[in-house]
Amino acid sequence: MESRPIRASPKTERGERTRLKIIRAAEKVFGERGFYEARISEITRQSGVALGTFYLYFSSKEEIFRALVETLNHDLRRSLAEGVRGLKTRSEIEAKGLRAFLHFLQRHRKLYRIVKQAEIVDPPLFQWYYQRIAEGYARGLQEAMNKGEFRRRDPELIAFALMGIGDFVGMRYVTLEDQLSEARLDDLVDFILHGLVKR
Amino acid sequence: MESRPIRASPKTERGERTRLKIIRAAEKVFGERGFYEARISEITRQSGVALGTFYLYFSSKEEIFRALVETLNHDLRRSLAEGVRGLKTRSEIEAKGLRAFLHFLQRHRKLYRIVKQAEIVDPPLFQWYYQRIAEGYARGLQEAMNKGEFRRRDPELIAFALMGIGDFVGMRYVTLEDQLSEARLDDLVDFILHGLVKR
Amino acid sequence: MESRPIRASPKTERGERTRLKIIRAAEKVFGERGFYEARISEITRQSGVALGTFYLYFSSKEEIFRALVETLNHDLRRSLAEGVRGLKTRSEIEAKGLRAFLHFLQRHRKLYRIVKQAEIVDPPLFQWYYQRIAEGYARGLQEAMNKGEFRRRDPELIAFALMGIGDFVGMRYVTLEDQLSEARLDDLVDFILHGLVKR
Amino acid sequence: MESRPIRASPKTERGERTRLKIIRAAEKVFGERGFYEARISEITRQSGVALGTFYLYFSSKEEIFRALVETLNHDLRRSLAEGVRGLKTRSEIEAKGLRAFLHFLQRHRKLYRIVKQAEIVDPPLFQWYYQRIAEGYARGLQEAMNKGEFRRRDPELIAFALMGIGDFVGMRYVTLEDQLSEARLDDLVDFILHGLVKR
DNA sequence: CATGAATGAGGCTTCATTCAT
DNA sequence: GATGAATGAAGCCTCATTCAT
Numbered sequence: 001m002e003s004r005p006i007r008a009s010p011k012t013e014r015g016e017r018t019r020l021k022i023i024r025a026a027e028k029v030f031g032e033r034g035f036y037e038a039r040i041s042e043i044t045r046q047s048g049v050a051l052g053t054f055y056l057y058f059s060s061k062e063e064i065f066r067a068l069v070e071t072l073n074h075d076l077r078r079s080l081a082e083g084v085r086g087l088k089t090r091s092e093i094e095a096k097g098l099r100a101f102l103h104f105l106q107r108h109r110k111l112y113r114i115v116k117q118a119e120i121v122d123p124p125l126f127q128w129y130y131q132r133i134a135e136g137y138a139r140g141l142q143e144a145m146n147k148g149e150f151r152r153r154d155p156e157l158i159a160f161a162l163m164g165i166g167d168f169v170g171m172r173y174v175t176l177e178d179q180l181s182e183a184r185l186d187d188l189v190d191f192i193l194h195g196l197v198k199r
Numbered sequence: 200m201e202s203r204p205i206r207a208s209p210k211t212e213r214g215e216r217t218r219l220k221i222i223r224a225a226e227k228v229f230g231e232r233g234f235y236e237a238r239i240s241e242i243t244r245q246s247g248v249a250l251g252t253f254y255l256y257f258s259s260k261e262e263i264f265r266a267l268v269e270t271l272n273h274d275l276r277r278s279l280a281e282g283v284r285g286l287k288t289r290s291e292i293e294a295k296g297l298r299a300f301l302h303f304l305q306r307h308r309k310l311y312r313i314v315k316q317a318e319i320v321d322p323p324l325f326q327w328y329y330q331r332i333a334e335g336y337a338r339g340l341q342e343a344m345n346k347g348e349f350r351r352r353d354p355e356l357i358a359f360a361l362m363g364i365g366d367f368v369g370m371r372y373v374t375l376e377d378q379l380s381e382a383r384l385d386d387l388v389d390f391i392l393h394g395l396v397k398r
Numbered sequence: 399m400e401s402r403p404i405r406a407s408p409k410t411e412r413g414e415r416t417r418l419k420i421i422r423a424a425e426k427v428f429g430e431r432g433f434y435e436a437r438i439s440e441i442t443r444q445s446g447v448a449l450g451t452f453y454l455y456f457s458s459k460e461e462i463f464r465a466l467v468e469t470l471n472h473d474l475r476r477s478l479a480e481g482v483r484g485l486k487t488r489s490e491i492e493a494k495g496l497r498a499f500l501h502f503l504q505r506h507r508k509l510y511r512i513v514k515q516a517e518i519v520d521p522p523l524f525q526w527y528y529q530r531i532a533e534g535y536a537r538g539l540q541e542a543m544n545k546g547e548f549r550r551r552d553p554e555l556i557a558f559a560l561m562g563i564g565d566f567v568g569m570r571y572v573t574l575e576d577q578l579s580e581a582r583l584d585d586l587v588d589f590i591l592h593g594l595v596k597r
Numbered sequence: 598m599e600s601r602p603i604r605a606s607p608k609t610e611r612g613e614r615t616r617l618k619i620i621r622a623a624e625k626v627f628g629e630r631g632f633y634e635a636r637i638s639e640i641t642r643q644s645g646v647a648l649g650t651f652y653l654y655f656s657s658k659e660e661i662f663r664a665l666v667e668t669l670n671h672d673l674r675r676s677l678a679e680g681v682r683g684l685k686t687r688s689e690i691e692a693k694g695l696r697a698f699l700h701f702l703q704r705h706r707k708l709y710r711i712v713k714q715a716e717i718v719d720p721p722l723f724q725w726y727y728q729r730i731a732e733g734y735a736r737g738l739q740e741a742m743n744k745g746e747f748r749r750r751d752p753e754l755i756a757f758a759l760m761g762i763g764d765f766v767g768m769r770y771v772t773l774e775d776q777l778s779e780a781r782l783d784d785l786v787d788f789i790l791h792g793l794v795k796r
Numbered sequence: 797c798a799t800g801a802a803t804g805a806g807g808c809t810t811c812a813t814t815c816a817t
Numbered sequence: 818g819a820t821g822a823a824t825g826a827a828g829c830c831t832c833a834t835t836c837a838t
Binding site for chain 2: 826
């Protein structure tokens with residue numbers, strides 16, 4: 001996975017539509033088969049464009065894959081940010097943030113598999129990607145710790161812990177089976193806020 | 200990923216050694232490059248055997264991959280079980296279990312990446328694998344809840360949450376950078392036991 | 399010899415030409431080396447196309463081989479049918495039919511070797527193929543027997559006998575050395591019509 | 598198919614037995630799968646000897662194959678000669694010869710497939726092999742023609758015709774289905790002696 | 797802009813043959 | 818004599834990418 005000169009995508013209205021068709025088909029195909037089992041020919045077939053057309057818009061299989069990951073990234077962060085807007089207490093924010101994440105997953109389960117794949121395909125990407133999210137979380141946690149709302153512990157570490165919770169729970173209950181009831185969500189939030197131990 | 204006639208591996212002492220050489224090289228190569236980027240030729244080169252020799256012991260790239268996953272699987276479960284032995288309170292057990300898992304990761308970081316890969320290569324395997332571990336944890340949690348030690352919540356859900364914590368924290372601090380200090384581990388255990396909120 | 403997904407061959411004019419180039423080279427190569435010694439790379443080299451191009455038109459070595467056999471089959475039957483058209487007596491028909499077959503061989507000696515090969519590679523194909531030809535012959539013989547022109551004997555048996563004559567004589571005098579003079583052909587027809595014994 | 602230094606087979610009593618075990622297994626395997634699909638490993642497996650042992654007795658796959666063909670050759674000629682012994686008229690001889698051939702086939706159907714295979718694998722061998730048989734027949738036919746018993750025609754040509762009859766009829770009724778009744782045999786002999794035409 | 801036929805490097809796998817024991 | 822593990826050349830096939838139209 002190394003870089004390469006980026007093709008100058010067509011710039012017309014029509015070109016924009018074509019590009020979108022390809023992107024959407026790619027999302028579907030990558031999501032269903034993963035990076036390695038995905039075939040450019042399958043993507044173009046599902047896009048309804050010719051094979052060669054793909055290379056007018058993307059310079060390689062990797063490029064479109066990265067583009068997709070970037071997109072998810074961006075959407076996810078916006079989604080999380082929106083979920084947080086207008087909340088008062090930190091605990092509400094965290095609960096809301098977690099909910100926002102899981103709802104996001106529900107809408108983009110296929111793309112999420114792509115990011116997971118990227119994790120393994122390209123560990124540096126993982127670092128960059130998750131680190132970035134973690135930093136956002138860590139800042140929030142740090143503030144709450146300073147205010148005395150949260151127990152004082154390594155904020156980045158806890159941020160990763162929260163992300164892991166979202167990831168596994170999301171994978172199990174959302175991505176694979178779509179059974180994350182509100183009751184379960186409440187349980188989960190309670191665990192995050194108060195831990196395992198009674199009292 | 201479909202099956203194929205299983206090769207009758209040589210059965211002598213020498214054969215056993217060769218098999219081991221191949222397995223170890225495969226562990227390394229799969230761990231470093233992932234399933235798709237791994238090359239049989241690289242595995243045999245690192246084993247110091249000829250290309251054809253590989254096929255005396257394994258019928259395909261898939262087969263050895265699965266064998267490796269099974270092995271890790273087995274080792275991991277034993278590792279976790281050992282971590283639990285001889286403890287009194289549930290909270291100690293969980294803390295110990297988490298530690299056991301993270302120490303295990305420290306020893307087998309590469310293989311762990313293999314299992315993660317399998318997650319994507321073969322989702323049903325993922326289900327089976329994680330579900331099984333989760334059930335073990337869930338039983339432990341259930342008992343502690345019954346005894347009144349732990350807050351009463353969906354045990355399987357919490358089990359997945361714990362696994363996610365281990366996974367992400369492991370990925371970030373152990374697999375990628377090996378920086379999981381004891382202090383951080385204490386922080387993490389504290390979070391799990393008592394949650395985010397102060398008091 | 400088992401099946402595989404059939405490739406959607408290109409459908410343009412140019413594609414048709416390429417397909418033909420491949421078919422013709424395959425005919426030559428299979429004819430000269432036989433199924434097992436034939437190399438796809440040799441076929442594409444002689445076609446003047448790249449290796450991969452072969453697989454745009456045929457999904458495997460087996461597929462093109464079968465296609466070739468089918469084609470010969472078809473051509474042969476048409477050829478034999480034409481030889482029979484417009485004749486009066488049965489004896490003339492047989493003589494003409496035999497001649498048609500041998501002339502056919504003269505034009506397609508290489509492909510004929512392919513069918514012979516198929517005979518051994520795939521006995522069921524042999525059954526189907528020869529049985530079908532034999533039935534055609536047998537019907538003609540039966541009629542002539544009913545009219546009292548031919549001696550009454552198991553028509554299918556005699557059909558196979560006639561095919562054997564054509565095959566061996568063709569193999570010896572046509573395929574291998576191209577020395578089937580008209581005089582010899584007359585001798586052969588005479589033998590078939592009147593047998594060995596004088597009077 | 599080219600020659601190579603012949604291995605010095607072991608010469609003891611035990612060695613002779615081993616050699617025989619291999620030959621017999623080879624007969625079976627070649628007969629069932631043909632030259633190209635036959636595996637040395639399968640032959641040794643069925644022989645009950647180790648893989649390497651094969652090469653103590655035969656220098657290559659080709660060598661044993663040729664040896665097998667030679668053997669069949671020899672047996673066949675002896676078989677045919679025996680069938681002819683003690684007969685008076687040419688017509689009787691031919692009838693007997695044909696019968697002898699077909700009975701031979703019945704006993705050695707598998708090996709016969711091998712010879713047929715050789716035909717295609719190695720055309721020069723075919724020439725040599727069939728030519729030799731044809732010459733024997735041709736001599737007999739010539740004599741009968743000289744005596745005025747048989748119609749005078751190119752004897753070699755007729756010899757090939759007779760061989761073709763035996764081959765196809767044998768293939769259809771003996772090798773594949775084992776249904777050559779005496780009645781059919783009589784029909785066939787009658788055809789050969791008197792031809793198709795009534796009177 | 798779009799098309800789709802063509803390319804060819806490179807991977808996996810087989811199996812006749814060799815060789816150390 | 819026998820064994821069976823090891824070898825590696827060679828073949829089939831895939832698929833990302835290019836290019837002529």
